[in-house]
Amino acid sequence: MLDVTKAPVDNDQPLLLAEGLSKSFGRLHACRDVSFALYPGEVLAIVGESGSGKSTLLQLLSAQMTPNAGSVSYRMRDGVMRDLAALGEAERRFLFRTDWGFVHQDAAMGLRMGVSAGANVGERLMAVGHNHYGKIRQTAASWLERVEISTDRIDDAPKTYSGGMRQRLQIARNLVTEPRLVFMDEPTGGLDVSVQARLLDMMRTLVSELGLAAIVVTHDLAVARLLSHRVMVMQGGRVIETGLTDQVLDDPREPYTQLLVSSILPA
Amino acid sequence: MIPMIDIRNAEKTFVMHLQDGIRLPVVRGVSFHVAPGECVVLGGPSGAGKSSILKMIFGNYRCDGGAICVQHMGALLDIASAEPRQILGVRRHTIGYVSQFLRAVPRVASLDVVAEPLLAAGVARAEARERAGVLLRRLNIPDRLWKLPPSTFSGGEQQRVNIARGFISDLPILLLDEPTASLDAANRAVVVELVAEKKRAGVAMVAIVHDDEVRHLIADRLVDVTSFAANA
16 A cells, blocks of 8 residues: 555646647537646546536547547657557557546446456456466455455455445556546446545545546536546536636636536535 | 745736626735745735635635735745646645635544645655644644544534644645634634744744734734725
8 A cells, every 4th residue: 555645746747738629520519629738646627517518528538539620649658748649559558458547427337247346456457467366366355445345345246336336446447557547527426425425535535645647527516626636617618717626616707617616505 | 035925916806797797806906025934914804805815825716916926946936827736836835724614525534634734745644644643632632533534523623623734734834814713712822832833933924813812922013904905
């Protein structure tokens, strides 16, 4: 277990760079001219209502969708900035298997529901060349503990897990290869409030302990406040406001951001 | 002596788009400076903009004009025009903030809530926890509560956790927003002592304090915020 909290490093080189990203589906502009830089260890929240383009943007950033215009570049482990569109299939697979994580809202999309929890975590390790069964199982068990899943359940398939446990297992599966960047799409969506709190607290700790960079799409401003350093507000496919998370939420400037912030129901 | 904080003509206006774009000018022409080891107390009635000024220095509220320069890692940085990443760096290495209320994170033990700023600054966990315990003890939070999240505490206890969290780090600037509001006399005295220790360590402080006695004990200088009233 790591005993050092790695705060966002004062690192001047961006990890990911989006330039002029646009995507349209027929006449619908899902994403218009989005540019930003993400630095190592930084957590960026993309907020907005359904249909604002935030999920499309996440697909573009994670090379799962090709933009109509613009580009995404990523700093590979060797320090070289590469245009994602120019990567070969093998390089892209390498990113997905090791250097990136992707946490889906629906855990069933990020897990293999029929195989054991241990195998779900171990599979990512095998994909990067680990082949010692005992070690893989040991690592998987220690990750289950880290995400607060009892190791008694290591041989059970996630289809027997509760929603909150599935989501925690999905996180363990993603983090086991020590990625540098994790994409999260509504990671707490559809969970009970008490389950959400536990998950958020766990993600917050893991992200800071591992010094991860993350891009989190959420419509829940409380999630953005708890997890992110910076926030981008999207409306109609455009980024309409951006800044430090507490600054944007406590001192929103744009009419739409003020509406979002003022629409939160007090607890 | 070079000031730690140098504010020149800072101003802030809220524009409320949901209320027909009403403009609420808060402050204008805010100008003052704070030297190392000095505690400047902001004076003026409620609503004069004292908390807004603290939030502008911390980068929590955006500044619409002027400059808020702080000494950050050996150089001068203008918070009013700094990038979000730079402000995050300032909060890690330069400016601490003790807010009126603790924004409690669910499930995190009080000891870890207090130790967190040290961890973020790179101090090892064991040492950070030990220093957190020392401060909590000084502020009369008994050991048996340390493992509990502060959300289960009384208002006064939460505020003491918040104070411990604010005072634990060795940052050169500290902003204090009503640090003694809901404390009893014994704990108010501890806060006065803590402020005195920070002064001796050369920390520059800006404080809002309504308690006359505490203000008298900690203030080196008063800055009257009513002179910055934006609609005067």
